Amino acid sequence: GAVVSQHPSWVICKSGTSVKIECRSLDFQATTMFWYRQFPKQSLMLMATSNEGSKATYEQGVEKDKFLINHASLTLSTLTVTSAHPEDSSFYICSARAADSYNEQFFGPGTRLTVL
Amino acid sequence: SQKIEQNSEALNIQEGKTATLTCNYTNYSPAYLQWYRQDPGRGPVFLLLIRENEKEKRKERLKVTFDTTLKQSLFHITASQPADSATYLCALDSTGGGADGLTFGKGTHLIIQP
Numbered sequence: 001g002a003v004v005s006q007h008p009s010w011v012i013c014k015s016g017t018s019v020k021i022e023c024r025s026l027d028f029q030a031t032t033m034f035w036y037r038q039f040p041k042q043s044l045m046l047m048a049t050s051n052e053g054s055k056a057t058y059e060q061g062v063e064k065d066k067f068l069i070n071h072a073s074l075t076l077s078t079l080t081v082t083s084a085h086p087e088d089s090s091f092y093i094c095s096a097r098a099a100d101s102y103n104e105q106f107f108g109p110g111t112r113l114t115v116l
Numbered sequence: 117s118q119k120i121e122q123n124s125e126a127l128n129i130q131e132g133k134t135a136t137l138t139c140n141y142t143n144y145s146p147a148y149l150q151w152y153r154q155d156p157g158r159g160p161v162f163l164l165l166i167r168e169n170e171k172e173k174r175k176e177r178l179k180v181t182f183d184t185t186l187k188q189s190l191f192h193i194t195a196s197q198p199a200d201s202a203t204y205l206c207a208l209d210s211t212g213g214g215a216d217g218l219t220f221g222k223g224t225h226l227i228i229q230p
Contacts, residue, residue: 006159034217034218036217036220041222042222043120043205043220043221043222043223044160044205044207044218044220045220046217046219049216049217059217091157093159093160095218104162104165105162105218106162107152107159107160107161107162108159109158109159110157110158110159112157
């Protein structure tokens with residue numbers, strides 16, 4: 001149980017285009033989902049916290065107008081990178097916390113974004 | 117904000133020996149601390165969680181200790197195997213309240229040599 005999927009697993013896009021990444025909890029309801037970003041040889045950095053039905057909370061330094069997060073249901077959160085640029089190329093990972101869990105987070109497999 | 121230090125250099129251990137990884141943190145005491153395994157190009161996989169009022173936690177060949185006085189956690193893999201080779205990440209709750217996103221260390225790359 002507690003499986004989180006992400007789609008796509010990798011994406012290559014041109015500079016200036018927008019890319020949507022989906023995060024799904026497959027066998028549990030996730031009231032809270034988190035989005036992280038990881039650059040090569042670096043730690044995972046929390047970008048934002050997403051609660052179902054409400055606006056996401058962004059970490060300092062993360063542009064909310066560039067990284068649009070929607071958590072429309074208890075099993076799906078999406079991250080849209082708008083007007084992507086090469087510096088946005090990174091490994092994006094989501095995690096989900098179950099409604100009945102205080103602090104256990106389950107991570108997705110990640111999405112590799114490459115912006116040309 | 118929380119700062120986490122892990123030995124980012126690769127740790128080479130001979131198969132069968134015990135591997136010990138260190139995680140040190142500064143600032144506030146977290147409500148809990150977690151250890152994850154990450155393989156190249158993959159998301160983190162949860163291993164163990166230890167709460168602030170626990171000294172030690174075990175799971176099969178894994179053992180985690182948590183010393184809030186030293187602000188340190190040790191992660192042990194006993195009877196190590198080549199399949200244990202991976203990057204191991206230490207993570208804390210970001211604000212100490214226990215209900216938020218995680219702050220991760222850079223991880224320690226563990227290599228188990230046959």
